[in-house]
Amino acid sequence: MSTPLLETRNLGVRFGGLQALEGIDLQIRSGEIFGLLGPNGAGKTTLFNLISGITPASSGEVLWRGGSIGGLDANRIARLGMARTFQNLRLFSSLSCLDNVLVGLHRQGRLPWAAALVGTPMAQRRQRELKSRAHELLALLAIGHLAEQNAAALSYGDRRRLEMARALANSPELLLLDEPAAGMNPGEKDQLRDLIRRIRDQFDLTILIIEHYVPLMLGLCDRLAVLNFGRRIALGTPDQVRRDPAVIEAYLGGSR
Amino acid sequence: MDATLLTQMVIGALLGLSVYLPLRCGQLSLATPGFYAIGGTLAALLSTRVNALGGSDPLYPIGSVLLEMTLAGLLCGVLASGIGAVVLRLRGVYLAIATIALVEILRVATLNQDALGGAVGIFGIPQPFANPEGYAVFALVLLALVCWLCERLERNRLGLAMAAIRDDELAAACQGIDTERTKLVAFVLSAVVAGLTGVISAHFLNSWNARLGSFDASITTLAFVVFGGSRTWAGPVLGGLVLTALPELLRPIGDLRLIVFGLVILAGPLLLPQGLINPALLGWLKGLLPKPPCTTASGEGQR
Numbered sequence A: 001m002s003t004p005l006l007e008t009r010n011l012g013v014r015f016g017g018l019q020a021l022e023g024i025d026l027q028i029r030s031g032e033i034f035g036l037l038g039p040n041g042a043g044k045t046t047l048f049n050l051i052s053g054i055t056p057a058s059s060g061e062v063l064w065r066g067g068s069i070g071g072l073d074a075n076r077i078a079r080l081g082m083a084r085t086f087q088n089l090r091l092f093s094s095l096s097c098l099d100n101v102l103v104g105l106h107r108q109g110r111l112p113w114a115a116a117l118v119g120t121p122m123a124q125r126r127q128r129e130l131k132s133r134a135h136e137l138l139a140l141l142a143i144g145h146l147a148e149q150n151a152a153a154l155s156y157g158d159r160r161r162l163e164m165a166r167a168l169a170n171s172p173e174l175l176l177l178d179e180p181a182a183g184m185n186p187g188e189k190d191q192l193r194d195l196i197r198r199i200r201d202q203f204d205l206t207i208l209i210i211e212h213y214v215p216l217m218l219g220l221c222d223r224l225a226v227l228n229f230g231r232r233i234a235l236g237t238p239d240q241v242r243r244d245p246a247v248i249e250a251y252l253g254g255s256r
Numbered sequence B: 001m002d003a004t005l006l007t008q009m010v011i012g013a014l015l016g017l018s019v020y021l022p023l024r025c026g027q028l029s030l031a032t033p034g035f036y037a038i039g040g041t042l043a044a045l046l047s048t049r050v051n052a053l054g055g056s057d058p059l060y061p062i063g064s065v066l067l068e069m070t071l072a073g074l075l076c077g078v079l080a081s082g083i084g085a086v087v088l089r090l091r092g093v094y095l096a097i098a099t100i101a102l103v104e105i106l107r108v109a110t111l112n113q114d115a116l117g118g119a120v121g122i123f124g125i126p127q128p129f130a131n132p133e134g135y136a137v138f139a140l141v142l143l144a145l146v147c148w149l150c151e152r153l154e155r156n157r158l159g160l161a162m163a164a165i166r167d168d169e170l171a172a173a174c175q176g177i178d179t180e181r182t183k184l185v186a187f188v189l190s191a192v193v194a195g196l197t198g199v200i201s202a203h204f205l206n207s208w209n210a211r212l213g214s215f216d217a218s219i220t221t222l223a224f225v226v227f228g229g230s231r232t233w234a235g236p237v238l239g240g241l242v243l244t245a246l247p248e249l250l251r252p253i254g255d256l257r258l259i260v261f262g263l264v265i266l267a268g269p270l271l272l273p274q275g276l277i278n279p280a281l282l283g284w285l286k287g288l289l290p291k292p293p294c295t296t297a298s299g300e301g302q303r
Helices: A044-051 A074-081 A097-104 A113-118 A121-140 A156-169 A186-203 A214-220 A238-243 A245-252 B003-024 B032-049 B062-087 B092-111 B132-155 B157-167 B169-173 B179-205 B215-228 B234-249 B256-271 B279-288 B293-301
Strands: A006-015 A018-028 A033-037 A059-064 A082-084 A174-178 A206-210 A223-228 A231-236
Touching: A006 A044, A018 A044, A018 A223, A018 A231, A033 A044, A033 A186, A033 A214, A044 A174, A044 A206, A074 A082, A074 B169, A082 A156, A097 A121, A097 A156, A097 B157, A113 A121, A113 B132, A113 B157, A121 A156, A156 A174, A156 A186, A186 A206, A186 A214, A214 A238, A223 A238, A223 A245, A231 A238, A231 A245, A238 A245, B003 B032, B003 B132, B003 B157, B003 B179, B003 B215, B003 B234, B032 B062, B032 B092, B032 B179, B032 B215, B062 B092, B062 B179, B092 B215, B132 B157, B132 B179, B157 B169, B157 B179, B169 B179, B215 B234, B215 B256, B234 B256
Parallel strands: A033 A206, A033 A223, A082 A174, A174 A206
Antiparallel strands: A006 A018, A006 A059, A223 A231
16 A cells, blocks of 8 residues: 555653543545544644644654654644644734735745845736735635635634635645534535535645534545544544444443 | 934834834844944944044045945844844743843943943044935935835735734744744844944944943834834834934923823824724725726636
8 A cells, every 4th residue: 555645653642641642543545535523622633733743742753655744843844735724713814815825825935035025027927926826715715705805804604714725825735624614504514515525626635624513524534533532432434433332432422 | 304303213213113023023022222232333433443444535435334334234134143043932022021131231241341432432433424414315215225125025925924923923834934034034134224223323423332222222112113003114114203203393392392202102002002004094095095906807707
């Protein structure tokens, strides 16, 4: 089998006396939509933070294309081709939607500093290209009409869409989505499923997604892992996970 | 307008811009007077001790002033990149305290080094201009250059990255922005602007001493930005110009001017917390302008 795009080996983190994650082994294959399920406090977002370099791991390692990325800063990891959204939304609130996406396009705007300073025709053309790219991404997420709006003025659902647009602007190979459906109504959640499939195909992405809404996850993901109390309690296709006794116990409680 | 006052105002505006640059990426650095003092001391030393710079003309050559500025800019830039790499690990008020300490260290060191002027200072700094108008023009040219730099910065990728760091440093790092390096660039630019301003100031004031770079100056320059607004470069420029001019313009009313000045400084942040040049004002001004055709076209294209 080929090397997985992302792999965690025996990954764990301890915050003081709390073992937040322990012995997490996952292999994310190129092109799949991989879901992380689990009750609140199971360690899903913590796992995202370990993978994206925001929190250092206490044990184990994260491998990107087979090479360890332990100890790299968040910005170095982002540059490898990993982009993420945040459960609590971290937009640049004083900037317009368009500028938020332009920040996401940061790496693609690289120019000689003197050209950027003076604003040579080459730099201006580059700037126009990036802007039209940003407009395309906003339109793809159905918030094109809000381009000039301040990010702080957006509704909750639109802010989630803007975060996705910004993450896509990074042109990542792996997209980490932390509860993208939070704050959306059932109709919007169904649209979101189609949207995530569409961007996976259009951008040739691998997606790692955290979501509480189980019907969305079962219908969307190729494979799922279930976490509970910092441990992986199940792994497999949606059908396998749905029937797993450990999962049923975690969600519905054990029978006596 | 009186050219001497105008020069003072322009120097105030330049120092305001120096505080504004790190603030644009959310870094509250009060190191500006320290680098201003380094520039001033360097200019005072070079122009009074190095005879070769003087030339034969009774007026001090402009070329020598430009040479001093180059050296001061380089020295401040190099020092700032070394110091910044360490102090920029601090955030918020801790960075402010560390930079105040830096200013104090420089002041006390200068005060105790006779070679740097000691407690007396350095006198008889030669004059490159025969009249105050010359200084005003020279300072205005530098201000125009720095404003242009800031304007370009706000419009290009680096400036956008700085604004992103100001809003959310962690999210900015997750977009692949090298946050450490970006903050360092802003800090170095700030130091260079302060150093260059110090050189002009030393010649303009004719004498230089350690008291010119003190904690008081840190607070005054910060007031320029708080009063004017830190949203765009026009804020600190306006703040520096107005707050430098005000005590002088109010001189006819005698000691009452200090009370009025105090009230103005107090009223500014109370009535306009985001400064004179604030987002609401900018939005209103934007509304007055005709919409640029390219954005409306793309807006329609998406529907």
